Amino acid sequence: MNAIAAAELRMLVRNRTVAGAALLFPMSFGVFLCFSRGAHERGGAVAGVQIILMVAMGTYVTVTTTLASRRQTLYLKRMRGGAVSDRAIIAGLVAPPVGVNLVQLAIVLGVLAYADVPSNPLLLVAAIVIAQAMFAGLALATAGLSASPEHAQYTTAPIFLVATAAAVWFQATGTDHLIAVKRTLPGGALAELVETAWDGGGLSTLPLLLPATLGWTVVGVLAARAFFRWEPRQ
Amino acid sequence: MRETTEDAVIEAWNVGFTYRRKRRSTEGGHAAVRDVGLTVRRGETYALLGTNGAGKTTTLEVLEGHRVPTSGRVRVLSGDPADRRRIRPRVGIMLQDSGLAAELSVRESVALAGAISGRRDDVDSVLERVGLAPKSGTRVAQLSGGEKRRVDFAMAIWGTPELIFLDEPTTGLDPTSRAALWAIVAELKAAGTTFLLTTHYLEEAEKGADRIGLMHEGTLRREGTVADLTADGVTTVRFVPPGAVDAIPVAVTGTENGLVVIRTRTPQRDVATLMTWAAANGHELIRFSVSPSGLDDVFASLGAERTTA
Numbered sequence: 001m002n003a004i005a006a007a008e009l010r011m012l013v014r015n016r017t018v019a020g021a022a023l024l025f026p027m028s029f030g031v032f033l034c035f036s037r038g039a040h041e042r043g044g045a046v047a048g049v050q051i052i053l054m055v056a057m058g059t060y061v062t063v064t065t066t067l068a069s070r071r072q073t074l075y076l077k078r079m080r081g082g083a084v085s086d087r088a089i090i091a092g093l094v095a096p097p098v099g100v101n102l103v104q105l106a107i108v109l110g111v112l113a114y115a116d117v118p119s120n121p122l123l124l125v126a127a128i129v130i131a132q133a134m135f136a137g138l139a140l141a142t143a144g145l146s147a148s149p150e151h152a153q154y155t156t157a158p159i160f161l162v163a164t165a166a167a168v169w170f171q172a173t174g175t176d177h178l179i180a181v182k183r184t185l186p187g188g189a190l191a192e193l194v195e196t197a198w199d200g201g202g203l204s205t206l207p208l209l210l211p212a213t214l215g216w217t218v219v220g221v222l223a224a225r226a227f228f229r230w231e232p233r234q
Numbered sequence: 235m236r237e238t239t240e241d242a243v244i245e246a247w248n249v250g251f252t253y254r255r256k257r258r259s260t261e262g263g264h265a266a267v268r269d270v271g272l273t274v275r276r277g278e279t280y281a282l283l284g285t286n287g288a289g290k291t292t293t294l295e296v297l298e299g300h301r302v303p304t305s306g307r308v309r310v311l312s313g314d315p316a317d318r319r320r321i322r323p324r325v326g327i328m329l330q331d332s333g334l335a336a337e338l339s340v341r342e343s344v345a346l347a348g349a350i351s352g353r354r355d356d357v358d359s360v361l362e363r364v365g366l367a368p369k370s371g372t373r374v375a376q377l378s379g380g381e382k383r384r385v386d387f388a389m390a391i392w393g394t395p396e397l398i399f400l401d402e403p404t405t406g407l408d409p410t411s412r413a414a415l416w417a418i419v420a421e422l423k424a425a426g427t428t429f430l431l432t433t434h435y436l437e438e439a440e441k442g443a444d445r446i447g448l449m450h451e452g453t454l455r456r457e458g459t460v461a462d463l464t465a466d467g468v469t470t471v472r473f474v475p476p477g478a479v480d481a482i483p484v485a486v487t488g489t490e491n492g493l494v495v496i497r498t499r500t501p502q503r504d505v506a507t508l509m510t511w512a513a514a515n516g517h518e519l520i521r522f523s524v525s526p527s528g529l530d531d532v533f534a535s536l537g538a539e540r541t542t543a
Contacts, residue, residue, distance in 0.1 A: 002349075003345075003346050003350060004346070004350065007338060007342065010338065010342065011335060011337040011338065015337070073333060073335070074329070074331050074333035075333050075334070075335055077300065077329065077333050078329060078333035078334070080300065081298065081300065081322075082318070082322060082347065082352070083318050083319065083323045083352030084318065084350045
């Protein structure tokens with residue numbers, strides 16, 4: 001797994017445009033957030049949207065595109081000719097984009113936290129871990145439905161848009177209207193969970209939020225098992 | 235059903251593989267391989283030959299453990315070929331399609347394949363062996379097709395596995411590189427490695443393989459040494475007719491580029507008859523030649539065969 005992950009990271013870093021964009025984008029975004037946020041506002045709502053947007057883009061879209069590309073070039077088939085397990089291959093391929101995404105999140109949230117420290121860092125970390133697992137699972141499933149990396153631009157759109165829209169909807173309207181719908185959508189409960197962790201809201205909603213977010217994680221993993229393919233269709 | 239052979243490295247019993255039909259398609263699945271049975275013994279080099287679409291690569295991929303047979307049974311090194319922990323570290327695989335990462339260098343690609351192979355070796359010595367040491371730092375994207383095949387080959391021989399599968403290993407290689415590859419195969423074979431390969435180059439199979447399996451339309455039609463496969467073939471006699479073709483004392487098959495062509499299963503008798511006739515009549519048999527049946531004749535005869543199954 002380590003060798004596969006190292007090769008994947010090498011390929012990612014070797015492309016200077018990608019490597020530059022991967023670091024400059026979140027840094028500039030963090031600075032933008034720092035200046036645009038109101039002086040007396042807490043950072044939870046903004047952090048919720050940012051985490052979901054960045055994980056959806058950095059993990060979900062990137063992993064889907066990477067896997068579709070690796071399958072199309074028969075790189076996955078070659079990996080399966082070796083002595084490592086399928087899980088180790090997947091872990092090796094998914095770990096680098098997730099790792100880069102975590103660094104991006106650390107930069108953006110670090111800038112945000114400089115002015116407003118999150119109230120419950122452990123819950124925030126848990127929310128980020130859940131977000132990564134959910135989007136990685138959904139990425140495996142979506143990759144199975146994407147014939148090529150170009151195709152992945154379209155197949156990732158529904159989940160990307162629904163998840164980010166749910167987060168923005170929650171940020172804009174809070175828990176006022178149709179809260180059950182917001183919590184059911186992928187990204188909705190997650191955005192609420194991040195806000196709770198950051199702003200220090202009551203933990204009474206956790207029994208509702210955690211099953212909803214973990215539910216999407218389970219859906220992602222089950223969908224990955226059902227749809228993921230190692231080789232292009234014959 | 236074949237019996238288990240004690241020194242068998244690969245055993246296949248009645249193996250079939252059918253590609254599933256596409257969703258919403260009205261066509262049935264495509265049976266790429268049907269009822270294939272073969273045994274490859276330890277230290278042997280076995281070549282699968284066949285027409286395009288004969289099922290060679292699918293058969294190889296079933297034996298490699300890349301595909302689960304839809305019927306029949308396969309054993310490789312006394313185990314399941316898909317067993318990554320116990321069997322794969324003992325097996326080297328050279329796929330027909332490369333699957334190399336364009337962004338990695340030659341050295342990085344071979345090192346990665348080595349790292350996941352379950353075997354130990356030295357990258358520099360492997361690259362030296364396949365003649366890629368000068369290209370060590372070159373990105374795969376910048377290699378020629380032949381050089382990529384050599385990278386594939388380097389990955390397959392990494393750590394000197396007990397069994398190596400080679401799917402069209404010399405396709406795209408220049409004659410020098412082909413000879414170099416076969417020299418390495420010979421070295422490894424001398425050290426005890428077993429090979430199962432496919433190729434379109436009949437002369438390579440004739441020279442390098444101990445036994446040959448001929449596939450056509452998904453089935454293994456014939457199997458044996460070159461001598462076995464060509465034993466019951468015809469011999470072709472050609473010469474410029476010295477006069478009227480009707481006067482020739484043996485049965486003439488036809489004419490070809492101004493030459494009389496005689497295909498015979500009794501070449502010794504027919505040649506003796508021709509020589510006696512020519513001497514008696516003062517004929518000189520210009521461009522006289524006798525060609526024994528070769529693998530290409532056997533191969534060509536496959537195309538004429540129709541599947542009865």
